[in-house]
Amino acid sequence: MSASKSIAVIGGGPAGLRAAEVAVVAGSRVTVYDAMRSVGRKFLVAGKSGLNLTNVATFDVFVTRYSGHEMPLGLWRDCLSEFDADAMRAWALGLGIETFESSSGKVFPVVKKAAPLLRRWVTRLRELGVKFEMNHRWLGLRHGTPVSLSFEKKGQVVEREHDAVVLALGGASWPETGSNGGWVEILEKLGVSVQPLRSANCGWECDWTPETRAKVEGQPLHNIHVRAGGTLEIGELMLTRYGVEGTLIYQLGRELRAMDAPAITIDFKPTFTVDQLIQKMESARRNFLREAQQRWKLAPAACAIIEQLYGEPASAEALAVIVKNCLLPLTRPRPLAEAISTAGGVAWSELNDSFMLKKLPGVYCAGEMLDWEAPTGGYLLQGCFATGSRAGKAVI
Numbered sequence: 001m002s003a004s005k006s007i008a009v010i011g012g013g014p015a016g017l018r019a020a021e022v023a024v025v026a027g028s029r030v031t032v033y034d035a036m037r038s039v040g041r042k043f044l045v046a047g048k049s050g051l052n053l054t055n056v057a058t059f060d061v062f063v064t065r066y067s068g069h070e071m072p073l074g075l076w077r078d079c080l081s082e083f084d085a086d087a088m089r090a091w092a093l094g095l096g097i098e099t100f101e102s103s104s105g106k107v108f109p110v111v112k113k114a115a116p117l118l119r120r121w122v123t124r125l126r127e128l129g130v131k132f133e134m135n136h137r138w139l140g141l142r143h144g145t146p147v148s149l150s151f152e153k154k155g156q157v158v159e160r161e162h163d164a165v166v167l168a169l170g171g172a173s174w175p176e177t178g179s180n181g182g183w184v185e186i187l188e189k190l191g192v193s194v195q196p197l198r199s200a201n202c203g204w205e206c207d208w209t210p211e212t213r214a215k216v217e218g219q220p221l222h223n224i225h226v227r228a229g230g231t232l233e234i235g236e237l238m239l240t241r242y243g244v245e246g247t248l249i250y251q252l253g254r255e256l257r258a259m260d261a262p263a264i265t266i267d268f269k270p271t272f273t274v275d276q277l278i279q280k281m282e283s284a285r286r287n288f289l290r291e292a293q294q295r296w297k298l299a300p301a302a303c304a305i306i307e308q309l310y311g312e313p314a315s316a317e318a319l320a321v322i323v324k325n326c327l328l329p330l331t332r333p334r335p336l337a338e339a340i341s342t343a344g345g346v347a348w349s350e351l352n353d354s355f356m357l358k359k360l361p362g363v364y365c366a367g368e369m370l371d372w373e374a375p376t377g378g379y380l381l382q383g384c385f386a387t388g389s390r391a392g393k394a395v396i
């Protein structure tokens with residue numbers, strides 16, 4: 001029965017290509033549609049500095065890195081277990097691409113970049129019989145048997161019919177790669193609820209004064225502890241002209257978005273107690289920020305932040321407390337177009353366990369279209385591949 005089934009996959013990112021791969025291997029006839037001239041545009045951008053495929057964290061830790069509004073945690077756990085980190089590495093090896101584990105637990109292909117892997121993947125899909133239709137921008141569908149799909153191609157509207165459809169159109173970050181969130185309006189008109197798309201894995205803005213900006217822009221803060229809400233992250237922040245960037249702030253995005261007044265609390269010297277810092281200040285009686293740079297090795301950028309927020313401390317004791325608990329107010333996340341990934345998406349209440357839309361039988365969703373988010377570190381691609389695998393199995 002699957003051999004006679006015609007499957008459309010709309011979206012040529014990792015979730016869509018993985019769904020296509022699973023469906024075609026099972027014997028279905030699969031066509032991948034994409035609005036761009038070629039598939040995998042966002043995949044290539046993600047791999048420019050090294051393609052982080054997955055992470056070797058234990059499975060129980062791995063699953064905790066994902067969240068979403070009313071996400072069914074049991075369902076998500078099952079989905080990830082069906083295509084886990086080991087399966088990801090085996091899949092890459094099947095394309096002739098070996099992987100290695102970094103000291104941080106991140107897993108990368110030995111070839112490092114995304115392009116060689118993507119070329120082999122697309123070649124494999126073509127050899128399996130997947131058909132690719134590029135420059136097809138999805139306009140909508142008419143539900144029925146079969147499903148009628150509308151696309152815009154070179155200024156003309158074209159219609160296609162398929163037995164079932166996998167929607168894998170991504171979120172709304174990096175819109176130049178094709179994932180511009182245009183599908184939201186289409187699905188909402190069809191009665192499907194969508195949680196608002198928001199920036200995830202992005203920088204946050206704060207109100208630097210011109211004087212502070214001149215001192216902190218481009219400066220890293222190494223080996224710090226940062227808290228937001230009840231969550232603690234350890235690592236490095238990069239200070240920018242508009243605020244803060246880096247993996248550490250990305251990992252706190254969920255907590256920050258939940259705050260009425262977003263802010264982070266920084267411990268600039270986590271290896272020292274307040275009393276130890278006071279002792280190191282010894283006989284200093286004035287110019288405590290300047291003294292702290294010498295006696296505590298406090299970064300000049302940290303001093304500039306403290307000076308803006310608190311002024312010149314009146315005592316070593318006051319400065320030590322601030323250094324251990326510096327509250328930095330933030331104003332907003334960076335625009336969605338700049339974000340690495342998207343939070344929000346198709347509401348979980350709209351989906352069954354196979355990621356099929358309950359109101360549109362035969363139409364499935366995968367990848368960043370679903371309402372989940374995760375930090376960088378291999379979790380994003382793993383989520384896309386896992387949901388694509390489940391949708392590819394279900395659609396046949």
